[in-house]
Amino acid sequence: MPNNKKDTPFTFPQAHSTVLPDPSTFFSQNLVSPLPTNSFFQNWVLNNGDNQEYIHPYLIKPSNSSLSISYPSRSANSAVIYQAFNPDLTITSADNKIKQSSNKKHTISSYTDLSVTVDMPSSNMSFPLVRGSPYVTVRVTEPTHISISTIHAILFVTPLDPSLTKYSFTLNNSQTWIIYASSPIFLTRGRDTSEITSERSFSGIIRLALWPDSDTKYEAILDKYSSCYPVSGDAVLREPFFMEYKWEKEGSGGDLLLLAHPLHVNLLSKHGVTVLDDFKYNSIDGELVGVVGDSWLLEADPVSVTWHSTKGVKEESRDEIVSALLKDVDGLNSSGITQTNSYFYGKLIARAARLALIAEEVFFYEVIPKVVKFLKETIEPWLEGTYNGNGFLYDGKWGGIITKLGSTDTGGDFGFGIYNDHHFHLGYFLYAIAVLAKIDPAWGRKYKAQAYSIMEDFMNLSTRSNSNYTRLRCFDFYKLHSWAAGLTEFNDGRNQESTSEAVGAYYSAALMGMAYGDANLVAIGSTLTAFEILATQMWWHVKEGGNLYEEEFTRENRVVGVLWSNKRDSGLWFASAERRECRLGIQLLPVLPISEILFSDVEYVKDLVEWTLPAISDGTGEGWKGFLYALQGVYDNEGALEKIRRLNGFDDGNSLTNLLWWIHTRGGGDE
Structure with missing residues (x-):
């Protein structure tokens, strides 16, 4: 699938943010905008750049002149699972340690979909870190005395090859590591x-690798693939529902050994x-x-995107749906909208767009003109930059859209101005735009560039610097799902709460492709939807x-609240773990045809x-009840x-019409 295409490039008015960090601190000057804002190494380019990130299977933490590696231990209880960082190994230049004089920062000299290269000029070291590598590879660029330290005690250092190119060392935490060198290295343990x-x-x-088991088969495998190392990796959406990983490698030949997580294994050809x-x-x-090969091909089952x-x-x-539809459409009033938050505004217009599509499905076309009028009056001010109190701006510093409110307040629009939740907010806008462009193609053509x-x-697939x-x-691309948190440093890396809104964003993009007759956009949106669902x-x-x-976590939970790259949390950003109805609802809203899959x-x-129902009480919001009952309707x-007929309120992105449509289109246990 080639890159997305559009007729004429368009950018919203230029942003002048007072809250965005400067992206140039840790990025090489050779790297130009647009730079990533939700990457797997984001912590390394924010603030001091020295917080850990999870590069499977290791937690990695850089400093100015050293890099620390942790094979993390995991702790779990009924509420949370997390991986603890301990600097099992820290590699640096012994010369630099003696001098104690360098203030040079580490630099991100390159990055790809599956890799990042961290340079440490003061230690003459460069680390091409590739996701899923059981080895941490170090390029020592100038003759340097190497230092490898640990917070543990080193019990044994053992040369394993007469050429002094392979050693093992055992720590008092029961870990054994193997070090491979491209030429003889004379390692000793000092006082x-x-x-x-x-x-x-x-x-x-x-190359450093944890020896994960005392079984000699692990050593033999690590030996076999130690001389060929990956330096970068790209992900290619080659055709619908296929993703190919292609790695660049160096070394003395042979095949690459990398690691696959369970979803990879399920999808791997x-x-x-x-x-x-x-x-x-x-x-x-x-x-x-372990997977041996210079490229992988992942195949997801096709997902049918439908209106x-x-x-x-x-x-x-x-008749019941039509009755609700008449009331919900009659309640649409663009002149009464006071909402300025981009997230809630997006939900508002997407809710209205649902009404138009449901009207189509039940052949009650009379209400569609009023919905169309409402959508035009509410969407156009955002596309034209005339909405009072907020609007879209283009940020050239990081290469993206932010909002007026977000440009001066890190908490404005839930952090949209620092690149939080972009697919959530914009996914709702795309849904409404797609529906309006479907119904009124002339309107769609007028605002296609926006x-x-x-x-x-x-959802840009381009790798071009311009x-x-x-x-x-x-x-x-490695985890095969989205992250929501943007330019904020977190000890546990990136995170995402609402998977259903992520699914809805890519689904909405595919619908927009259908509205514009753009088969490429349909394919890309459908493919990302499929991977996000899986x-x-x-x-x-x-x-x-x-x-x-x-088992302790699994026994008490049926859905993760917030999933982090380095943690699983039963709680939510906005509610405690005990609010099970919120945990269910935030993983279902908005209710769409894609929710079936x-x-x-x-x-x-x-x-x-059944896990959620006991959490319902007199104080439970009607909106959250609606999502619970929607899923009950599946069976x-x-x-x-x-229960839905007795509701007296609905989530701001939902409606009685939408819930009735959902219930009346389920097979459930009544077929």
Whole structure:
């Protein structure tokens, strides 16, 4: 699939943000905007740049002149699972340690979809860090005395090859590490039992790998693939529902050994690769297994993106939906809108757009003109920059859209101005735009450039330096899902709460492609939707008896609240873990036709609903109840319908019409 195309490039008015950090501090001057704002190494370019990030299977933490590596231990209870960082190994220049004079910062000299290269000029070291590598590779660019230290005690240092190019060292925390060198390196343990140094200066390649098991088969495998190392990796959306990983490698030849997480393993084509099922590393994302090959091909089951439900509304249910539709459409009033927050505004217009599509599905076209009028009056001011109190701006510093409110307040629009939640907010706008462009193609043509600009903020596939927007701002090519938190430093890395809104964003982009007759956009949006759904079902949906997470956590939870790169949290940003109805609802809203696929496992849905129901009380908001009952309708139409009819309020992005449409288009247990 080639890059997204649009007729004429468009940017919103120039932003002059007072809250955005300067992106130039840690990035090499050779790297120009647009720069990433939700990347897997984001902590390394924010503030002091020295917080850890998870580069499977290691937590990595850079400083000015050293890099620390942790094979993290994991702790779990009923509320949270997290990986603890301990600097098991720290590598630097012994010369620099003696001088204690360098204030040079580390530099990100290059990055790709699957890799980042961290340079440390003061230590003559460069680290091409590739995701999923069981080795940490170090290029020592000038003759340097190497120092490898640890917070543990080093019990043994053992040369394992007469050429002095391979050593093992065992720590008092029971870890054993292997070091490979491209030429002889003379390592000794000094008086300090927590440090190894090289007696002579060294230049060349060093590779460090945890020996994860005392079984000699692990050593043999690490030996076999130690001389060939990856330096970068790209992900290519080659055709619909396929993703190819392609790595660049160096060294003395041979095949690459990398690690796959459980979703990779489920999707991996075995053609051209060898899966080493008995070569494993631990991970918070499930066991990582070895895969040998210079490229991987991942294939997801096709997802059908449709405007309407797949089963349609039964004739006997039509009147009830039409009755609700008349009331909901009658309540649309653009002149009464006081909402300025871009997230809630997006939900408001997407809710109205749902009404138009439901009207189509039940063949009640009379109300559509009023919905169209409302959508035009509410969307156009944002596209034309005339909405009072807020609007879209273009930030050239990082290459993206921010809002007027977000440009002066880090908390404005939930942090949209520092690149939080972009796919959530803009996904709602895209949905409304797609529906309006479908119904009124002339309007769609008039605002096509603005529509594509909004889409490309989070779904640009270009790698060109002259692109207006960074490449796939939120989507993580290795994890196969999105991250929501932008330019904020977190100890646990990136995070995402609402998977359903992420799914909805890519789904909405695909719908926009359908509205504009853009087959390429349909393919890209559908493909990202498919991967996002699979990752959600893998890591957020916690199934009874599952073995991905610890039993204590699995027993008490049926859905993750906030998923971090380095943590699983039962709590939410806006509610405690005890608010199970909120945890369910934030993973379902907005209710769309694509929700059928996201929650296609009826057994899991029933388990999730029954887990949530005891949390309902007199104080539970009607909006959250609506989402719970919607899922109940997947397996119990009549019971859910009765409850929905009694609701006296709805989430601001939902409506009685939408819930009735959902219930009356389910097969459930009544078929």
